[in-house]
Amino acid sequence: MQCSWKAVILLALASIAIQYTAIRTFTAKPFHICPVPNPLNCGLGQETEAFERICDEYPYFTYNVSRKTHILILATTRSGSSFVGQLFNQHSDVFYLFEPLYHVQTTLIPRLSHSKSTADRRVMLGASRDLLRSLYGCDLYFLESYIKPPPVNHTTDKLFRRGASKALCSPPVCDVFGPSEVNIEEGDCVKKCSTLNMTLATDSCKERRHVAIKIVRVPEIGDLKALVEDPRLNLKIIQLVRDPRGILSSRIETFRDTYRLWRIWRATACPHDCRKVPHRS
Template sequence: MEESVIHTVKRLKNWFLVILMVPFALVLSYSLTGSGTFHRNWKISNLNQYQLTVVLKDNRRIDVTEKTPVEPLHVYSTTGHEDRKTSAQQNTSVITTAKDATTSASMTHIKRGNFTGVILLTYMRSGSSLTGDILQQPKDTFYLFEPLKSAEHIQKRNGSISYLNGTVMTNGRYNLSAVYLDTLLGWLTCNFSRVYLESLLDLEFLAFGKTLQQYTSCIYRAGLGDFPETSKPILYNITIHQKELLKTCMEDLRNVCLRSKYRIVKTIRTKMSLAAQVLEQVVDSKLIHLVRDPRATIESKSHRKVCPLGLSFCISQHCQRVRDDIIVEKKSRSPERFHTVFYENIASRPIQTAKMMYKFIGMELTPVISDYIFNITLGKNKSGCSVCTAKWQIGNSASSSEKHVDAWKQKLPPKYINRTQQLCNDVIKHYGYEYYVAPYRRKSKNKKVLMKKVIQSVGKFQRKVS
């Protein structure tokens, strides 16, 4: 009897210890994971009730839950094949940690369907608009013109960006590189839940995509795409009726994108290091690196007010960017996925250069496309390429593209030719550009002084004659 009682007491003691240890283990597990699974699940369950803003600044993550609910647009994954949870949806954050800030957009290869993704990467004033127009001519091409521009401008004015699922990142405190990566992946895979809303409504630049005309017309009719530049998220300015119209427009965009065999994004705002991450995450994607003589690029920048800190700083900044991109390209494990193109060749030998680009991508250069390319380059823009004649582009006059190749030799002051050659010497040599000895030019004197001297000389002559 005593033994039975003792045994029962021991069993009860063991059960008591087990009951005690369970909550302790749970508390310990939560403390070790920090803001991990438990906290993350709590966030997910509350996403439908509140709008969660997640921002990243100086390697610190700041989570702010706003009490103003925003209705998601529910236009999620549009490929029809891939996992519907993207970085803008699966956790409430668009950006996770500082370490993962530029890789959170995709954790696996996300190639879906039979398409080739292409990034046309270059720099401001390097002929990318003309090159992009050449590449978008095949009918089965989905072409994006500078889809990252608005994010850069919004952050400069400490504005906010929005996503289709209701997520908002406020006050310009987000990691721009992570937004860029997410957006590039979204456009290339037709997964528009990754693309920030302002990029989807940027009518100024979306209009340059031939296959986007139906979509841009739809957005225009819906009264979208023309919002004031304020710090408030664009999502707050869209009415319920406009949201419904946007869903219809997005379906059209999705269908056009999914049908495309080639998806090309032209960007001057993407570093090679970030573009390389896109290549790693989108199978069979490729990159065309468009290069232009730094002296020609600087000359083009010099009279367009894009160097507020001075031309010398502009020269240094430009060549450092090119230098960094060269290093990344050299270190690539897949050099066959990179193709360097020179703007000088596009301007002087457009058909041959286009043929090489098309072959690299896998596109067919038809006689009709060849004629178009000739007409907008050597043919003095007979085909009416709208982006070629835009006032902010290189070809803003109806002249042969060949004239732009060496125009910098006459237009850029010798002082800045020499400065560019000094600061960009390694870049110039790397791409095989020739060193140029700028001719000495006398400083032109004040016109009034010259006119005064002419009048004096004429007066002296008349006095002598009389």
């Protein structure tokens, strides 16, 4: 009997130790949570130095505690990406940007287009990747480095296709259109909203729960891996694929000067069957 009650006590102590370990495991804060409080991402209270080190690389970006979802619409030109992007653009809680990499392309490619240097190419690839990461963190000031001429006092009228973004044509960015005006024409936005205040645009981005970006100018798809694997972004990619014959036919009609020789070939030397390819679909 003496062995029995000792064994019971040992089992009880072992059970308590196991339960304590389990409770500590499930209630401990995950290491990858960033300690920067944010209205959208929940304040995290008192943090340790270990937690702070994980956010040093991108101090403007808070961890996605509430699983804030970001969307990247990836396609080639004339594949339907503008249409899909507008589906997200209509949502009141989505901050949508149309082709922000246009500015990287126009700034860096003229200088690097004839360069065969690997280092020069990596500059362009890294710039595109870092700009996307910054925009998903609502750091629109990062974009100013590529806008020509440079914004003055964080205001510019040179943002590419600014009118394609409903968020950039609505309060607080632009007070011309009221909340009841749902269908804002791109041209009306550019004409009536005047210059774009990047500070107000940044505030608008932070107020919305999701960021959607549409691009056709990604230099190398492999460079998106770092963005997809970043737990702070919670990035979802929508890749659009279209029949290349339809893409070419649409480009021939849309970019008539660029594809002038193609149009001549299709009208003269092209076999009869290839002339039946629809211009748009």
